[in-house]
Amino acid sequence: MVRQPGYIRPTLKSTNTSPLVGIALLGAGVVGRGVLKILSEQADLLKRRTGLTPVVHHVVCRNLDRHGDLAGDNNVTTDAAAAIADPRVSIVVEVMGGTGVAGEYTAAALKAGKHVVTANKALLAAHGAELFGLAKENDVSIGFEASCGGGIPIIDALTRGLVGNRIDSLIGIINGTCNYILTQMSEQGWTYEAALAEAQKIGFAEADPVMDVSGRDTAQKLAILATLAFNEQVNEADIALAGIDSLKADDIRNASQLGYTIKLLAIAERTLGGLNLRVSPTLVHNGDLLADVNGGFNAISVYGHAIGHQFFYGRGAGQSPTASAVVADILGVAMGTIPHAFERLNVYPGTLPAARMLSHDDAVSRFYLRFSVKDKPGVLAGITETLGEHGVSLQGVRQDENDTNAIVLTTHTTTRRAVTAAVAEIDKQPHVVAATVVWPIFDRPEEFAE
Numbered sequence: 001m002v003r004q005p006g007y008i009r010p011t012l013k014s015t016n017t018s019p020l021v022g023i024a025l026l027g028a029g030v031v032g033r034g035v036l037k038i039l040s041e042q043a044d045l046l047k048r049r050t051g052l053t054p055v056v057h058h059v060v061c062r063n064l065d066r067h068g069d070l071a072g073d074n075n076v077t078t079d080a081a082a083a084i085a086d087p088r089v090s091i092v093v094e095v096m097g098g099t100g101v102a103g104e105y106t107a108a109a110l111k112a113g114k115h116v117v118t119a120n121k122a123l124l125a126a127h128g129a130e131l132f133g134l135a136k137e138n139d140v141s142i143g144f145e146a147s148c149g150g151g152i153p154i155i156d157a158l159t160r161g162l163v164g165n166r167i168d169s170l171i172g173i174i175n176g177t178c179n180y181i182l183t184q185m186s187e188q189g190w191t192y193e194a195a196l197a198e199a200q201k202i203g204f205a206e207a208d209p210v211m212d213v214s215g216r217d218t219a220q221k222l223a224i225l226a227t228l229a230f231n232e233q234v235n236e237a238d239i240a241l242a243g244i245d246s247l248k249a250d251d252i253r254n255a256s257q258l259g260y261t262i263k264l265l266a267i268a269e270r271t272l273g274g275l276n277l278r279v280s281p282t283l284v285h286n287g288d289l290l291a292d293v294n295g296g297f298n299a300i301s302v303y304g305h306a307i308g309h310q311f312f313y314g315r316g317a318g319q320s321p322t323a324s325a326v327v328a329d330i331l332g333v334a335m336g337t338i339p340h341a342f343e344r345l346n347v348y349p350g351t352l353p354a355a356r357m358l359s360h361d362d363a364v365s366r367f368y369l370r371f372s373v374k375d376k377p378g379v380l381a382g383i384t385e386t387l388g389e390h391g392v393s394l395q396g397v398r399q400d401e402n403d404t405n406a407i408v409l410t411t412h413t414t415t416r417r418a419v420t421a422a423v424a425e426i427d428k429q430p431h432v433v434a435a436t437v438v439w440p441i442f443d444r445p446e447e448f449a450e
Contacts (some may be wrong), residue, residue: 003410009209021054021334022088026080026105026112027095028061028070031119031146034323035093035330036070046327052334058083060105084109091333094328095146099126102176109144110134110142114341117329119146119322122211125220125236128227135333136350141342143329148221149174149298151321153328157302158228159347165304167229169445170270176296176317177212178244178264180204183294185252186261192247204296215243215264215279222266226277228347229302230270232355240278240360247281250438251370254285258368258398261291265442276363283441285298289313290442299396303445352439361417366395366441369419371407371426373432379431380407386429387411390422405433410441 010099025032039054047053059070062081070076077083084092085104092109094116096102103123106272109116111134118124124131124147135142149172158167173179177199184195196213199205211217219239226234231370244264255262260283269276284291289311298316303309315321332338343347373379384394389407396410411419423436 005335017078019334020085021052021090021094023054023056023091024058024083024086024109025050025056025093025095026060026090026102027093027384028066028076028085029095029097030093030319031322031326032059032318033070033092035095035326038320038323038327039330050160050204050331050335052331054330054334055088056211057088059084075382080105081108084114087115089364091115091117091330093330094120094123095326096120098175099123103127103131106131106155107134110138110140113138113140115140115143115333117143117326117333118370119144119326121147121217121224124349125223128224129233130350132348132350135342141333141339143333143338144224145329146322146325148224148317149300149312150176150314150318151324152298152300152316153325154225154312155228156302157312158225159341159345160303162307162310163345164397165306167302167304169267169289169303170225170229170300171268171442172222172298172300173263173265173290173293174225174266174298174300174316175215175218176211176298176315177205177209178215178218179246179293179298179316180296181213182247182252182262182264185247185249186256187294189219189249189253191249192244199392199429213243213245216345218264218266218279218324221277222268224276225266225300226268226275226355227309227349229268230275230355231347231352232275233349234268234275234277234355237277238277238357240260240280240363242280244281248437251281251368251439252304254370255368256399257388258283258396258408258410259286260368261286261289263293263438267291267442269445271358273362274358276358278363278440281439283439285442288444289444301444309444328354342347344429361415361420363416364413365416366413366443367411367419368437368439368441369409369411369423370444371409371432372436372438373405374431375405376431379429382429382431383407383409383426386426387422390418390425392418392422413443
């Protein structure tokens with residue numbers, strides 16, 4: 001491939017003291033504009049730190065009329081093919097989102113021998129193995145720090161800082177929309193519907209919030225992180241999924257009275273039976289660091305056999321945090337650090353065996369159970385007897401004097417299979433008037449457990 005003088009293809013062996021790094025930016029939305037802003041405003045700082053001069057030669061958008069303000073130094077265009085083919089371009093930055101056109105452009109860039117930087121967790125979760133394989137075949141790399149956790153450098157931590165550790169578990173709050181909604185429900189006493197409406201009003205939630213509130217966005221991120229953490233290929237379909245859209249204010253209130261906060265947790269654990277992967281509203285003890293992660297912030301707890309507990313916290317979404325991670329990847333590719341790691345490390349999708357999964361029914365946890373019942377003698381006895389028959393022992397029992405139609409129980413550690421079977425029988429009892437609510441309780445892993 002012919003390249004114009006002064007422009008380099010990023011490699012570890014480059015000796016150019018002031019290389020120009022040619023970029024094609026696919027996407028001129030919130031994140032794309034954030035990338036342009038950092039590259040422009042911090043150009044001198046970036047050059048002093050790295051000796052590099054990133055140059056954006058093309059900004060590809062779908063509608064020129066909406067992005068006329070970007071014209072000038074940038075070549076704003078709808079012609080992605082020409083932008084990718086430009087011999088001055090060595091890095092294609094994909095911040096369009098989605099898995100359709102964005103996937104086609106990403107594949108085309110890799111086939112053209114261009115490095116790719118992306119913030120697109122949906123694309124990587126759906127087609128990561130294929131795209132990483134294409135990158136290997138064409139001797140290029142993919143930088144994807146911004147795909148998980150916004151500005152939190154969790155990808156770098158898993159692939160570099162913690163590479164000497166056997167990762168035993170990874171637990172995270174990695175969706176800012178859901179965390180904002182749950183924070184409002186917990187602190188303001190709002191219903192789910194009211195909190196969602198406010199999140200949409202201030203721009204935290206999309207007009208169609210299904211990807212976020214269903215837990216799918218979180219599951220896609222967890223699939224990427226778990227693949228890196230455990231060196232096994234994890235797919236979104238491997239993850240047990242429950243969203244916050246069925247969560248009731250009663251459960252938020254009950255959890256608080258029991259000393260817990262409900263968070264949408266992404267949990268990945270190594271067990272003797274295989275990987276245990278789940279996304280679900282989960283009761284987190286108020287003494288845990290994760291309970292204090294509020295609003296649009298994200299946090300990820302990682303437990304390594306040597307390092308113990310590491311906690312990563314920061315803004316998990318938004319223009320500047322996400323753009324910060326994208327720019328870091330641009331520089332990492334241009335300096336050769338990401339291409340070198342991509343070539344040497346055996347941790348990326350496409351090179352790993354399929355994950356050995358623990359059956360979701362065999363996953364163990366403590367559980368919170370809320371029964372809706374008629375206020376009759378013997379109801380609690382009937383419930384506890386059935387739970388006992390299935391080997392589910394109780395840790396706590398609570399019934400509010402002001403709401404005698406609700407019984408709240410917490411269990412000792414047991415399997416989801418046992419709880420599900422017991423609840424199925426209990427819900428058939430004549431004094432139970434609605435489906436029982438079941439949410440897991442998170443207990444921190446023991447550090448250094450073998």
